[in-house]
Amino acid sequence: MSAVIQAEKLCKWYGNILGVSDINLEIQPGIKGLLGPNGAGKSTFLKLAAGQLKPSIGWVRIFGEKTFANHRIYSRIGFCPEHDSFYPDMTGWQFIFFMARLHGAASPRRAGEMTEKALATVGLTDKKDFLIKTYSFGMRQRLRLSSSLVHEPELLFLDEPLRGIDPLWRIKIIRLIKEYEKAGKTIIVSSHVLSEIEAMTSDIILIHQGRVFAQGNIHYIRGLIDAHPHQISIRSNRPRQLAEKLVRLENVLSVELDEATATLIIKTNQRDQLFDFLTRFLAENDIEVDEITSPDDNLQAVFDYLIGR
Amino acid sequence: MNEKKTAWALLTTFFRFGWKNKRSRIFLLFSLIPVLLLLLVKIMQTARPASFTSAADLFSNIMLIFYFQLLIPVLALFFGSSVINDEIDNKTLVYLTVRPVPRWLVFTGKYVAYLLVMGLITFLGLVLSFLIANFDLLASAESWRQLLTYLAAALLAITAYSGLFALLASFMRKSILIGLFFVFGWESIVQYFPGTTQKFTIIHFVKSLLPYAPQKSGFLIFQLEPSPVFSSVLVLMLFSLITLIAAAIVFQKKEYILSDSN
Numbered sequence: 147m148s149a150v151i152q153a154e155k156l157c158k159w160y161g162n163i164l165g166v167s168d169i170n171l172e173i174q175p176g177i178k179g180l181l182g183p184n185g186a187g188k189s190t191f192l193k194l195a196a197g198q199l200k201p202s203i204g205w206v207r208i209f210g211e212k213t214f215a216n217h218r219i220y221s222r223i224g225f226c227p228e229h230d231s232f233y234p235d236m237t238g239w240q241f242i243f244f245m246a247r248l249h250g251a252a253s254p255r256r257a258g259e260m261t262e263k264a265l266a267t268v269g270l271t272d273k274k275d276f277l278i279k280t281y282s283f284g285m286r287q288r289l290r291l292s293s294s295l296v297h298e299p300e301l302l303f304l305d306e307p308l309r310g311i312d313p314l315w316r317i318k319i320i321r322l323i324k325e326y327e328k329a330g331k332t333i334i335v336s337s338h339v340l341s342e343i344e345a346m347t348s349d350i351i352l353i354h355q356g357r358v359f360a361q362g363n364i365h366y367i368r369g370l371i372d373a374h375p376h377q378i379s380i381r382s383n384r385p386r387q388l389a390e391k392l393v394r395l396e397n398v399l400s401v402e403l404d405e406a407t408a409t410l411i412i413k414t415n416q417r418d419q420l421f422d423f424l425t426r427f428l429a430e431n432d433i434e435v436d437e438i439t440s441p442d443d444n445l446q447a448v449f450d451y452l453i454g455r
Numbered sequence: 456m457n458e459k460k461t462a463w464a465l466l467t468t469f470f471r472f473g474w475k476n477k478r479s480r481i482f483l484l485f486s487l488i489p490v491l492l493l494l495l496v497k498i499m500q501t502a503r504p505a506s507f508t509s510a511a512d513l514f515s516n517i518m519l520i521f522y523f524q525l526l527i528p529v530l531a532l533f534f535g536s537s538v539i540n541d542e543i544d545n546k547t548l549v550y551l552t553v554r555p556v557p558r559w560l561v562f563t564g565k566y567v568a569y570l571l572v573m574g575l576i577t578f579l580g581l582v583l584s585f586l587i588a589n590f591d592l593l594a595s596a597e598s599w600r601q602l603l604t605y606l607a608a609a610l611l612a613i614t615a616y617s618g619l620f621a622l623l624a625s626f627m628r629k630s631i632l633i634g635l636f637f638v639f640g641w642e643s644i645v646q647y648f649p650g651t652t653q654k655f656t657i658i659h660f661v662k663s664l665l666p667y668a669p670q671k672s673g674f675l676i677f678q679l680e681p682s683p684v685f686s687s688v689l690v691l692m693l694f695s696l697i698t699l700i701a702a703a704i705v706f707q708k709k710e711y712i713l714s715d716s717n
Contacts, residue, residue: 160712198549200710215707220555229713231546235472247464248554250457293550 150175150301150332151195155204158190158356165190166356169204173334177327179343179364180336182353188336189228191353192303195334196225208301221249224294228305230286234279238270238289241278242296249297264296267322269315283310291319302326304335308342320345340367375399376417380424381409381436388433395423461556465564466571473534473572482530486580489517493587514588515666518605522581523661527612528642530576532634534569535620538562539706540630546713559703566621566699573613581605601666608664611691615657618698625705653680657694660687 149172158165166187180188193199194206197213197220205212211219233241242261251257265271268288273281281289287310294302304323308316323333323346337343343350344364352359352367360367382388385408389401397416404411414420417440428435473479496513539562542548551561585602592598619637623630646656653659663681682690 196553198552199712214710215552215558217555217557220553223553225549225553227546227549229546229549231549233472233545233547235475240468244464244468245550245554247468248461248551248556250461250555294553 149173151206151208151334152210153195153204153206156191156194156201156206157203158194158199159202164356165199166194166353169358171351171358171361173332175330175332176349177323177333177335177347179347179350180334180353181338181340181343181350181367182336182359183338186338186353187356188338188353189305190356192225192305192334192336196223196303198225221297222300224297224299224302226290226294226302226304226307228309230283230290232278232286232289235277237275237277238265238281238285238292239274241289242292245293246296260296264292267295268292269318284312284315287311288315288319300331302331302333304333306336306338308337308339316342375413375415376440378412378414378417378420379409379437379439380412381407381438382428383408383434383436384431385410387431388427391427395420458556458560461554462560462564465556465561466568469565469568470571473569474575478533478537479572479576482526482533482576483579486522486526486576487583488580489521490580490583490587493517493584497587497590514584517584518581519662519665522577522609523612523665524643524658526580527577527609528616528638528658530573531613531616532620532631532638534573535566535617536624536630536634538566538569538621539624539702540628543628543711543713548711548713558707562621562625562703562706563699566617566702570614570617573617574610577609577613578606581609604664604666608661611664611688611695612657612661614695615661615691615698618695618702619657622698622702622705625702626709650680654682657691660690663687 151171151173153169153171156169157167164187169191180191182188190199194201195208195213197208197216200214207213208219209222213219236244239261242264243257246257246260246264247254249260251260262271265274268291270285270288270292273285278286278289287307291304291307294304307319307323311319323335326333333346335343335346348364349362350364350367351361380388385403385405389403389410392398392410392412393401397414397419399413399415401413402411403409412420424438427433493513542551552558582602585598585605586593589595589598589602616638620630620634623633627633642656642658646653646658646662660682664684664687681687
C-alpha cells in the first residue's frame with residue numbers, strides 16, 4: 147500500500163523557536179493519532195502536511211505532491227484547524243455554502259446540497275441560519291469540522307477536533323471518524339488526551355518537543371508508560387498506617403509522607419496492581435481517604451518519564 | 456476546477472460581507488458629510504443668493520479636499536490593507552488557503568469585491584453632492600461630463616491607493632501605520648514640492664485629472680504643476696497594475712503564520 151503522507155528530515159523553526167525537527171515518516175491509509183502534550187509540535191506538523199506552512203528544512207508530500215501553496219491537492223484534502231476563528235457575520239449555512247462554492251460545486255444548487263449534508267453530519271441543521279457569533283464553542287468546533295468535510299475529501303486533518311465538544315457529540319464524532327476510515331479514507335487526528343486518541347485508533351505517533359518520539363501501536367506506548375514509575379498521591383485519616391503497609395509491597399518503589407497535609411506520595415512501577423491492592427486494603431482496614439490523585443495522568447508527565455527526566 | 460466560478464464565489468461573498476460590515480457603514484456616513492454641507496449651503500444660497508459662495512464652486516473644493524485628499528486615501532488604506540490583514544488577524548486565512556483555489560485568485564477576488572465596496576461608498580456621496588451642487592445646471596451636458604471626470608478620477612485614485620496598501624499588507628503586519636504616514640505625511644507634503652518631486656505622489660496625478668485647477672493663491676509657495684491627462688491616467692493605471700500584481704505574487708508565495716502554532 148502506498149503512503150498517503152511522506153515526510154523526510156522535516157524541520158520547522160519560527161525564528162529561534164523550534165516547531166518540529168527532523169521528522170521522517172510515512173503514513174498509510176487509516177486513522178493515525180498524533181499524540182503529544184501542548185506545544186509538542188502537533189499543529190505545526192499538521193499545518194506543514196496541509197501546506198499551510200513552508201518547511202525550514204526537508205520536505206513533506208501528500209499523494210506524492212509537495213504541499214505548500216499547491217492548490218491542486220486541496221480537492222482531496224480536508225483541514226480542520228485548531229483556531230476558533232470564523233467570519234462572525236456569516237450564518238453557519240452561508241459559511242459552509244461559501245466553502246462548498248470554493249470547492250467548485252457545479253451549481254449553487256449542488257453547493258446547497260453539499261452544505262445541507264455537511265451541516266447535518268455535525269448536527270447543525272437546526273442552527274444553520276443563526277449567525278456564527280451566536281454559536282457556542284462546541285457548535286463552532288462542529289462547524290469547523292463541517293467545513294473540512296463539505297467536499298468529502300480522501301484525507302482529513304483534524305487538529306484537536308474534540309476540544310470543547312459535549313460528551314454526546316464526542317461519541318458521535320468518534321463514530322463519524324471511524325466511518326470515514328471504513329470508507330477507505332485517511333484521517334490524521336491530533337490530541338493531547340490519550341483516551342481521546344485511544345477511542346479512535348490504536349495507531350499513533352508520539353510527538354514531543356518537536357520530534358517524533360515513537361510511533362506504532364498504542365499498546366506500545368501503554369507498555370512504555372507501565373514500565374516507568376508512577377506517582378500516586380493519597381490523603382487519608384491514617385497516613386502512617388497506610389505507609390507502613392505500602393513500603394513492604396514489592397511493586398512500591400518509595401513512599402513519602404507529608405505530615406502537614408496527611409498526604410502520602412507513592413512511587414510504583416505497577417500502577418494497576420497497586421490500585422487493586424489499595425482498594426482492598428482501604429476497605430478491609432476502614433481507612434478513610436479524602437483524595438487519591440495521580441499527578442502522572444497528564445501527558446506531559448508521561449512524556450517526561452519516557453524521555454528520562 | 457472552474458476558476459471563473461470560484462472567482463465569482465469570492466467576489467460575491469466578500470462584496471456582500473464587505474458592504475454589510477461596520478467599517479463600511481462608518482465610511483458611508485462619513486462620505487455623506489459633504490452632501491449635508493452642500494445641502495445646507497444650497498438652501499442658504501437660495502434664501503440669500505449674494506451672501507454665499509456658489510454651491511458649484513464649493514463642490515469642486517469639497518471634491519478635492521474631502522474626497523480626493525481625505526476620504527479616498529483613508530478608505531483605500533483600511534480596505535486595501537484588510538484584504539489580507541483581516542484574514543491574518545482573524546485567523547480565517549486558513550479557510551481560504553485549504554481550498555482548490557490559487558492564492559492569487561483568492562487575493563484578486565477579495566480585492567475586486569472591496570474595490571466595488573469602496574467605489575460604491577465614494578460614488579454615492581460624490582453623485583449626491585454633484586446633484587445638489589449642480590441642481591440648476593443639470594440640463595447642461597458639461598456638468599455631466601465633469602461628473603464623469605470626477606468619477607473616473609475617483610476610481611483611478613481608489614485603485615492606485617488600495618493597490619499600494621494591499622501590497623504593503625501582503626508583506627508587513629503593521630502596514631496601517633506605514634499607510635497613515637504615507638497619506639498624512641508624504642502625500643500631504645510632497646505634493647506641494649516644486650518641479651518633478653511632486654510627481655512622486657499619487658495625488659499629483661489624481662489632481663492633474665480634475666476639471667478644476669486648484670487656486671493659485673494660498674499660503675504655500677509651491678502649487679500643482681499638472682501632468683498631461685493622458686500620462687496621468689497611464690501612470691495611475693500602470694501603478695495600480697504593478698502594485699496589484701506584486702501583491703498577488705507575494706500573497707501566492709509568502710508563508711503567513713497564524714499565531715498559536717504548536
